[in-house]
Amino acid sequence: MRMVFRWYGEGNDPVPLRHIKQIPGVEGIVWALHDVPAGEVWPLDRIREVKKQADEHGFHIEVVESVNVHEDIKQGLPTRNRYIDNYKQTIRNLSQVGVKVICYNFMPVFDWVRTDLFKELEDGSTALFYEKAKVADMDPKELVAKIAGNPDMTMPGWEPERLKHLSALFDAYKDITEEKLWDNLRYFLEQIVPVAEEHDIRMAIHPDDPPWPIFGLPRIVTGADNLRRLLKLVDSPYNGLTLCSGSLGANPANDIPAMVREFGDRIAFAHIRNIRVYDNGDFIETSHREQDGTVNMTDIVKAYHDIGFSGYVRPDHGRHIFDEQCRPGYGLYDRALGIMYLWGIWDSLAKPRKGDRHAAH
Numbered sequence: 001m002r003m004v005f006r007w008y009g010e011g012n013d014p015v016p017l018r019h020i021k022q023i024p025g026v027e028g029i030v031w032a033l034h035d036v037p038a039g040e041v042w043p044l045d046r047i048r049e050v051k052k053q054a055d056e057h058g059f060h061i062e063v064v065e066s067v068n069v070h071e072d073i074k075q076g077l078p079t080r081n082r083y084i085d086n087y088k089q090t091i092r093n094l095s096q097v098g099v100k101v102i103c104y105n106f107m108p109v110f111d112w113v114r115t116d117l118f119k120e121l122e123d124g125s126t127a128l129f130y131e132k133a134k135v136a137d138m139d140p141k142e143l144v145a146k147i148a149g150n151p152d153m154t155m156p157g158w159e160p161e162r163l164k165h166l167s168a169l170f171d172a173y174k175d176i177t178e179e180k181l182w183d184n185l186r187y188f189l190e191q192i193v194p195v196a197e198e199h200d201i202r203m204a205i206h207p208d209d210p211p212w213p214i215f216g217l218p219r220i221v222t223g224a225d226n227l228r229r230l231l232k233l234v235d236s237p238y239n240g241l242t243l244c245s246g247s248l249g250a251n252p253a254n255d256i257p258a259m260v261r262e263f264g265d266r267i268a269f270a271h272i273r274n275i276r277v278y279d280n281g282d283f284i285e286t287s288h289r290e291q292d293g294t295v296n297m298t299d300i301v302k303a304y305h306d307i308g309f310s311g312y313v314r315p316d317h318g319r320h321i322f323d324e325q326c327r328p329g330y331g332l333y334d335r336a337l338g339i340m341y342l343w344g345i346w347d348s349l350a351k352p353r354k355g356d357r358h359a360a361h
């Protein structure tokens with residue numbers, strides 16, 4: 001596995017690259033131009049700026065997360081073609097600096113959703129929390145008003161621009177069923193994948209988080225059957241997955257080690273993290289250690305090891321520990337601990353058995 005670390009960019013992420021450099025085994029940063037609105041072309045000079053910053057620390061920038069998909073594409077509006085053309089141009093621009101994977105999602109309106117960004121755990125740290133009943137009862141406008149009124153609530157992956165037009169967005173999705181969303185995803189992939197292929201960049205869709213419909217909006221990237229269907233929409237290695245154990249793990253029916261084994265060669269990027277799911281469906285993001293949550297962390301890493309996974313891996317949301325002031329879920333300390341846990345499992349599996357030692361050196 002090739003370890004990478006998500007970084008929100010200079011002036012935008014309190015974690016400096018020189019600190020990321022001190023985490024063992026990290027070879028690249030996972031990045032994005034967060035200020036470019038969905039649907040616009042990422043300018044080459046801005047892309048090159050990030051490349052230069054990464055180069056100064058010896059990191060590659062082969063993984064981008066995310067190039068967001070414009071809502072008109074998800075809704076299948078006639079205007080989608082303009083945004084798809086822009087997406088293709090962004091792919092061409094990214095290929096110029098050696099990008100190999102684009103992580104993206106196809107969730108209507110919202111990216112990931114939580115009800116509490118700083119819920120206290122038993123050990124005094126805080127973490128992202130999802131209260132199922134609260135979301136079921138909540139008017140989405142209430143959630144957005146809460147976010148707009150509280151800058152601390154801004155979630156990574158959420159674009160304030162989009163959220164300003166929330167009522168119109170909800171109206172636009174009134175007639176979009178799951179099947180319609182599948183059609184729109186197919187249309188997008190049929191257009192994009194050939195360009196990605198031509199530039200040797202793998203598209204890697206991120207599962208919906210949480211993996212079920214919320215606020216009456218359809219969600220379709222939720223489990224093994226749907227992943228199977230998605231990979232067949234365009235049957236190319238360039239139509240790939242970001243397999244996120246934390247997102248899929250919120251539904252205990254999802255067998256993630258089995259997915260790793262089944263979809264292995266189509267997984268371009270792995271997000272490996274733990275969560276603890278409660279009986280009522282609530283969940284909280286714990287440390288990466290298996291015993292702290294309900295995700296089979298060791299089985300997942302073992303599955304990747306068994307298939308000889310050589311794709312990119314990143315730890316995911318961490319707790320907020322040691323009084324760190326950071327973006328919710330994206331502090332330095334707990335993600336660094338997460339990496340060491342993943343390496344610990346991986347290295348113990350990779351360790352040559354007695355007698356193999358000489359052969360391995």
Ligand code: DNO
Nearest residue numbers: 065066103104105111157206
């Ligand atoms: C959450 C992330 C997601 C992910 C997007 C990909 O922390 O994993 O926001 O980046 O869904 O488009």
